[in-house]
Amino acid sequence: MPNKIVHAAERKAFEIALDQVIKTANKEDGYLKIIDVASKFLGDTWRPEAFENLRKNFQPGMKWPNFFDRVLRDVDPEVVKGLFLSFGFETGYIGYHETQKNVKKYGINIPWVILFDPTSACNLHCTGCWASEYSRTLNLSYLTGGEPLIRKKDIVALAKKHKDCGFMIFTNGTLVDQQFCDDMKECKNIVLSMSVEGLDDATDARRGKGVFAKIMSTMDLLRKNKLPYGTSICYTSANYKAVTSDEFLDFLIDKGVLFSWYFHFMPVGNDATMNLVPTPEQREYMYHRIREVRGYQGGKEIFLMDFQNDGEWVSGCIAGGKAYCHINPRGDVEPCVFIHYSSANIHDKSLLECLQQPLFKAYHQQQPFNENLLQPCPFLENPNKLRAMVEQTGAKSTDMLDPESVEHLTDKVEDYAKNWAPVAEKLWSSNHPDYKAHSSSHAE
Numbered sequence: 001m002p003n004k005i006v007h008a009a010e011r012k013a014f015e016i017a018l019d020q021v022i023k024t025a026n027k028e029d030g031y032l033k034i035i036d037v038a039s040k041f042l043g044d045t046w047r048p049e050a051f052e053n054l055r056k057n058f059q060p061g062m063k064w065p066n067f068f069d070r071v072l073r074d075v076d077p078e079v080v081k082g083l084f085l086s087f088g089f090e091t092g093y094i095g096y097h098e099t100q101k102n103v104k105k106y107g108i109n110i111p112w113v114i115l116f117d118p119t120s121a122c123n124l125h126c127t128g129c130w131a132s133e134y135s136r137t138l139n140l141s142y143l144t145g146g147e148p149l150i151r152k153k154d155i156v157a158l159a160k161k162h163k164d165c166g167f168m169i170f171t172n173g174t175l176v177d178q179q180f181c182d183d184m185k186e187c188k189n190i191v192l193s194m195s196v197e198g199l200d201d202a203t204d205a206r207r208g209k210g211v212f213a214k215i216m217s218t219m220d221l222l223r224k225n226k227l228p229y230g231t232s233i234c235y236t237s238a239n240y241k242a243v244t245s246d247e248f249l250d251f252l253i254d255k256g257v258l259f260s261w262y263f264h265f266m267p268v269g270n271d272a273t274m275n276l277v278p279t280p281e282q283r284e285y286m287y288h289r290i291r292e293v294r295g296y297q298g299g300k301e302i303f304l305m306d307f308q309n310d311g312e313w314v315s316g317c318i319a320g321g322k323a324y325c326h327i328n329p330r331g332d333v334e335p336c337v338f339i340h341y342s343s344a345n346i347h348d349k350s351l352l353e354c355l356q357q358p359l360f361k362a363y364h365q366q367q368p369f370n371e372n373l374l375q376p377c378p379f380l381e382n383p384n385k386l387r388a389m390v391e392q393t394g395a396k397s398t399d400m401l402d403p404e405s406v407e408h409l410t411d412k413v414e415d416y417a418k419n420w421a422p423v424a425e426k427l428w429s430s431n432h433p434d435y436k437a438h439s440s441s442h443a444e
Contacts, residue, residue: 007094014089015081022077031058031065038088057296067258067301074256076226082188083228087166094164108356109321109364115337116327118151149175152183159187168193170232172207173215181225193232193261194218198242199251216255223256230259235286236276237265244289249300257302262290264308266338266380267412270404274412280423283309287374287427311376312428320363321355332398335363339379339386341395341406358393371435374424381417381424383410 017037024030032055039051058065072080095112102110148155149171159167166189173194184190194215197203203212222229231252233243242248243262252260264283265276278286290306293299311317318324319336326337331347333354334340344354354360366385368376375381378389389395390406397403429435 018081018084025072063297075228079188086189090164091166109360111321111324113324115324117329118148147172152180156183159190173218176218184227191228193230195232198239219255228258231257232261234263234265237278237282240278240282240286253302259303262306268338270402280420284423312373316368316373316376320360322367334398340398341390342398343395359395362389362393372424372428374428380413383413383417386410
């Protein structure tokens, strides 16, 4: 950990600067001052040209100043401040630099984000979700397949104890009540991301009749309490246009949604269907559409993130501890929420020992898995890489219902990887003229 006195002084300086910035943000040059403060604290975390780009696009009258005007208008300023401190200063600045120091110290990946499932229990029975079939008794001690808000009290206790951490909760959105809103306002380091499949019919078809209406009521309650929130959306061959349509995005914005995570459908599990996997043409549509919507100019005032197509912004695959790892409700430490293989469990080993397991070391040694960062994943775009790592390290399936062999998992996506490769090469080469395409990169 950093020197406590230095850390406290830096945090206080950041807090004072943040107070002033929040007061003047939507005034002339207010956002430019925020960028100046960010550049001082983030320093080498971002490239200098990134800050210059921000300054160009945060001039008065541009799209993103209007977006943040909405944030400051709709979200309690004390909550805004708390989130900047936990997610920005503590996680993005202190946490990131500490993990980089430990990467050098231990020679392994050290994540600054941990995605964990506090329970396998859930109050819904969504089609295709493992939580509808698993034992309802699996729980992590002290406390994204189960519904985390089943354990609201434990999550609040965890957030209060670890004020230097930010907690983003991926939830079905049906268990939020006024007490939990009060708890979030007190903690100031919790943000909700609610799962939707589209509008009412699409969401209810998968999650159950009346679920969409409950989610909308939750959004209304959060907005009333001036709390920020977003959505989490899995895009498939069936819904990719609907969940990125003008109608749908305008609806989300009108409901107060500030951001949305888009996740490419992953055919994980013995019974997973390939029919819902987007085709290369559909994925290319998503590549262009997400960039169009979140562009500095035009588009819409909502921030979108595409977990698969944004690999170029995070140097490829971020799993295996490079930026994050996953802990399932049984305690198995997995490289990714979609990659259910491991040889380490936090009930048996320390977190550091779990990060030192052979599979995670293999991730560390081979990342990025492809020079073309639009082919980031060792499973979806480079299946031979995942197959070899699991076989060579002896990692076992952690699927708690129906263990899937790595051969079965990766064989399913061989054709997908081959078909996506030329599209990825075209897109990457068009934006990176110095890149030399490798037609067989998906199989290397």
